[in-house]
Amino acid sequence: MTTILVTGGSGFLGAYAVASALRAGHQVRTTVRSLARELDVRAMVTAAGVDPGPALEVVPADLTADDGWAEAMAGCTGVLHIAAPADLAELVGPARDGAVRVLRAARDAGVARVVLTSTFGAIAYGRKATEQPFTEADWTDPHAPGLEPYVVAKTLAERAAWDFVAREGGGLELVVINPTSVFGPVLDINPSNSIGLVRAMLSGAMPRVPDIWITPVDVRDVADLHVRAIDLPGAGGERFIAAGDTLMSMRDVAKLLRGRLGRDAARVSTRPLWTPLVRATALAVPTMRGLAGNVGVRRRADNTKARQAFDWTPRDAEDTLVDTARSLIAFGAV
Numbered sequence: 059m060t061t062i063l064v065t066g067g068s069g070f071l072g073a074y075a076v077a078s079a080l081r082a083g084h085q086v087r088t089t090v091r092s093l094a095r096e097l098d099v100r101a102m103v104t105a106a107g108v109d110p111g112p113a114l115e116v117v118p119a120d121l122t123a124d125d126g127w128a129e130a131m132a133g134c135t136g137v138l139h140i141a142a143p144a145d146l147a148e149l150v151g152p153a154r155d156g157a158v159r160v161l162r163a164a165r166d167a168g169v170a171r172v173v174l175t176s177t178f179g180a181i182a183y184g185r186k187a188t189e190q191p192f193t194e195a196d197w198t199d200p201h202a203p204g205l206e207p208y209v210v211a212k213t214l215a216e217r218a219a220w221d222f223v224a225r226e227g228g229g230l231e232l233v234v235i236n237p238t239s240v241f242g243p244v245l246d247i248n249p250s251n252s253i254g255l256v257r258a259m260l261s262g263a264m265p266r267v268p269d270i271w272i273t274p275v276d277v278r279d280v281a282d283l284h285v286r287a288i289d290l291p292g293a294g295g296e297r298f299i300a301a302g303d304t305l306m307s308m309r310d311v312a313k314l315l316r317g318r319l320g321r322d323a324a325r326v327s328t329r330p331l332w333t334p335l336v337r338a339t340a341l342a343v344p345t346m347r348g349l350a351g352n353v354g355v356r357r358r359a360d361n362t363k364a365r366q367a368f369d370w371t372p373r374d375a376e377d378t379l380v381d382t383a384r385s386l387i388a389f390g391a392v
Contacts, residue, residue: 066141121156
């Protein structure tokens, strides 16, 4: 039985990855910034349908410091590096440095392979979207004007990871997973940024819907892909887009929720937000600039490589979004 390290087990994707690795029969060690989160992690993994029991070990390690990483890596054959700095939008440097810190510790511990969570944002932004889907061969230009700090941070962190493995990795293999917008059943009361969109709709905090387009992918499918990537022969040195099959507008999402949830979606608005108003507001409100740059842009993702390499089939996007909404309601998050 092998031991897998999952960084960031208290996060949305991290907790699902822990559950998926345990389900696959691995011993799992996961890092948290503070051991005060251990009970939270165990509760989230249980909510994901797996009894963590003694097969899960929780250890402290922070991406901004070297302390704890050697101990976290000891005896591990593979690493799923999912953790990100607490405020990625403000921490471009720490996002990059944290990725390198984890890779260096993995190399020094003799780990065979690291699977790194990047984002589709590191592939398809800072350039003109076309009718042709983006593939793993594409890269975001982090110096393009108007990019959100999150996209810049994740792009530079992934670039730094590839550069480190090429220069100093020794025998360490790197696999990168690039998810699109991740949704799925929440495991606690603090949903991720993408799920915040559904929460805002359900609560009525989005009275008008901007012309934003997303490709939902289920967190359970993304977690499963990470675990499969630990062992797949030939996956080392490759990127894989983790994307569902459906490109949807936020208005499509709103109509779906109203159609499938009935009275639970009574506060969901389908009224469009006028695009010129978004762009005009962005001139005066800096936090709106990233949104303005995405209005009306349809970035298509090609998931063929992941489908073929891993025999992977993503869940239906509509079912994923409805599962997301129902879980938020069940948790009392709206």
